[in-house]
Amino acid sequence: xxxxxxxxxxxxxxxxxxxxxxxxxxxxxxxxxxxxxxxxxxxxxxxxxxxxxxxxxxxxxxxxxxxxxxxxxxxxxxxxxxxxxxxxxxxxxxxxxxxxxxxxxxxxxxxxxxxxxxxxxxxxxxxxxxx
Numbered sequence: 001x002x003x004x005x006x007x008x009x010x011x012x013x014x015x016x017x018x019x020x021x022x023x024x025x026x027x028x029x030x031x032x033x034x035x036x037x038x039x040x041x042x043x044x045x046x047x048x049x050x051x052x053x054x055x056x057x058x059x060x061x062x063x064x065x066x067x068x069x070x071x072x073x074x075x076x077x078x079x080x081x082x083x084x085x086x087x088x089x090x091x092x093x094x095x096x097x098x099x100x101x102x103x104x105x106x107x108x109x110x111x112x113x114x115x116x117x118x119x120x121x122x123x124x125x126x127x128x129x130x131x
Contacts, residue, residue, distance in 0.1 A: 011031075029041040047086060
């Protein structure tokens with residue numbers, strides 16, 4: 001029997017990713033790399049974690065596991081914000097989805113010349129700076 005994924009698993013996996021830090025967005029836990037959000041627990045009361053994906057990535061996750069993933073309603077969802085239903089997600093699926101969201105944020109940060117890790121942790125590494 002598969003162990004249910006819980007909030008502490010989401011948090012542990014998110015924070016295991018290089019440079020990830022926990023913050024707060026509107027009073028809810030979020031997870032950032034280079035100061036930018038890649039995942040949140042904003043829908044915790046509804047039983048969901050949230051991932052910041054591209055619309056294309058979202059479509060793949062939803063198509064492959066519609067009982068686990070669904071778009072966030074409204075504009076956020078149309079832009080790739082995706083709910084992950086923790087009660088039915090396996091830890092491996094959650095880890096892969098969190099890694100996908102984290103990697104997307106790292107790539108976007110690199111394109112924007114943002115640090116990979118925030119200055120607060122003392123490990124800032126700028127990939128590229130545009131002037």
